[in-house]
Amino acid sequence: MSAILSVWHSLLLQTVVKSSSHRSAATGRRRNDGERLSPFACLKRATPTEMENLNQDYQLDSSPRKMNLAHEVYRNEVGKAQTFQAVKKAEISIACNDFNSSEPLPPLGNPDFLHAATEMVLGKSSPAQAVGRVVGIQTKNSIDALALAAQFLRHKTTRDVCLLARPCNPIYWQIFKEAGFNCQRYQYYSDARGELNIYGLVADLMTSPDGAVVVLDACSQHPTGQDPSVDEWKLLFHIVKCKKMLPLIHLDSPGLASGDPNEDAWPVRFFSDCGIDVLCAQSFVKNFGLYNETVGHLMVVLSNVAQVHAFRGQFESMLLDKNAECSSVHSSRIVAKILTDEKLRSEWCQTLKDMHQRVSRMRGEIRKKLAELKTPGNWQNLVKQNGYHLYWNPSRSQIRQLKDRHIYVPSSGRMNLTSVSPTNLDSLAAALNDVMQATKGDVSSDNYFVADKFNTQYFHSV
Template sequence: MSAQQHSAFGAAEYIPPDPIFEVTKRFNADQNPQKVNLGQGTYRDENAKPWVLPSVREAEKLIGNAGHEYLPIEGLQSFRDEATKLLFHDTSALKENRIASCQSISGTGSLLLAGLVLRKANSGIENIIITDPTWSNHDLLFKEIGFNVVKAPYYKDRSFDFESYIGALKKADKRSAVVLHACAHNPTGCDPTHHQWKQIAAVIKENGIFPIIDSAYLGFNSGNYDEDAWAIKYIIEDLGLEAAICMSFAKNMGLYGERVGLTAIVTKAEDAKRTVFSLLQNAQRQTVSNPPVYGARIAATVLGNSELLKQWHKDLVTMSSRIRSMRKKLYDELVRLGTPGDWSHIVNQTGMFGYTGISKPQIERLEEQYHIYMANTSRISLAGLNDHNVEYVAKSLDEVVRNVQ
């Protein structure tokens, strides 16, 4: 390159790779047969293999070769209808036609659309409150589109720090939105009780905070979709609040690579829905133009077929039950070994993830010596455990807790 030519990237700074995906990369490169991946949040069966849900397999057979034409900007109509009915079936918001929806690129895309709509609506919202800790994309995404991200303390002494969290909400700027985890808090696995949810929602209403509800694990958490959606229903139905519900079908249908999501915004009145829908369409057009079709067809087929819907609810129970079983087995094995410390938080937490609370040197020892991989925050995906490796993981944990600070 001559002296007169300058690179457009000469002043660019290297951005380190995403740490969770790096954990998976190291795991995949490891040739040790005993290796265990407790890092990435994907469901695995009892043999540590990806599991295609029976309901999804049948849906794919029914779809056949449906073609590859563009979808409308807002996505597949049947998917939007079925996903909206699934969540809001018993609400006044659905009956009164107050829900604007748009298919999204899974959960990340759904959150992006929600944030962009708040920007385009001239809402006056400048701050996005997230839990500390939270899923890393919450921080990255909302900062990228110009919001101030405010962290509210959420986790202390291996449990939900309710007093600190609600205290932060009470002090929040009036020009704020808050990202709530509908269930299965990522990464802690610590959810509010119904009573705590009511108190949180009351503060949100009193302070005029707009709720953005990240709903990535509905049905996957407890095995009961409506139970996992309890906080959503309470906020929009009992309190009558506007809200953006950001749905993903990655976890609860196993459609990770198909990127199937929905942004559903509940408005105060039907006339506002039309405006919000136009904002969703505009945000979608500016970012991805229109969403992919195949995964949406699968989800729409599962939700719209009574037999497949029944099977899907059974699939949810299968996944959630196995994860709860692994929590109990890991805890029981640590107790049997007499591993120093109180490990009850393992069974008190819920959902796919949990915090072990071990130190970074202990995490490094687990990876280097025992080929057990997890996030450097000590978050583990319980889906990576099974009857073949849970004793090995417990014994390895026991060793590092005893011998590494």
């Protein structure tokens, strides 16, 4: 037995020596060619987004006066993400509920959440919901809802033209282009007047192709913060109806635009009550402080109740084919609990009002400071903007000069007002004034949102 083991040991040793010599020769050749054995050596570093670059530069900035105005998070007075007491109470109630199921959600999501989300937008007396003309789909956020809607409309229907505002959230263009739509633009904002360009908007929609998908922001339009009035929304509805367009409305965090969720959701409610097909992508992230466990909602209101069964089946089939998963069960339960509990909903609404009032005060203070400094530009319309962002249309030069003053602003010019406080307000106003005075004669063609120029990499949202 010892002799046999000795022979096997000798053969094994010879094999290892030969294998090692082959590897050494191959390694030498690869090293001579400047190559590595690692299978990941061919990977190149991913190009960082604008938001990542801004955050990195901000973190490396040692100035005590630095300000990051580029993020999307609503921050409280001490710079932390806003915490909702109603959310905390809902979490405790949910944790103590022994009847909560651990079963997987249905393909379209948590039924309690879908019902509560739909009722919040359409109201308890909604005719569409009463007769069953509404289909809801739980998503990760409103952007995910938009992407699902774009894919469904392009691959399950004959719609192939999409109308987007100029300017609009740059992610819209990316979503609908990738879905295969022919994206076209309609005028929305006048830089010269610093306000909604309703005449250009109406003219462009009137001359657009019939049957197009038209994407609209229900409130605090991204990035301008300018929204149509009630009468202007009614005019837009008549154009959409006459042109047989399909409205896809983005309702981002209702309650943060005006302080009242019902008021912010009014355009969606008006369109659906008028008996046309409407899609609405909704987010419950910023207006509930659910940044860690996001949740959104895609609501489809059909004009014909007979189409509901087929629509729901087609959407479930698409989600199963894509192996798509719903967002957090926990966050959907939180939203459903708050929206269906009278006391929690009242507390949540009061928090939204307080948040809105804080932003409104800061917006007014900034306008007052810029007026005192006689800063060039259309700052008088700041108080007409909605939401917690301040919009202006800066040039590349102005962005660079603000960065030199330790103020970090995205190329869109959409600045988060919740990062502004009484302690840094004067610094921001002085910096804006200095930059605007220094670039008073700049040509606006250098601005990012002119002539359909988009930097889609900057966007990071929930």
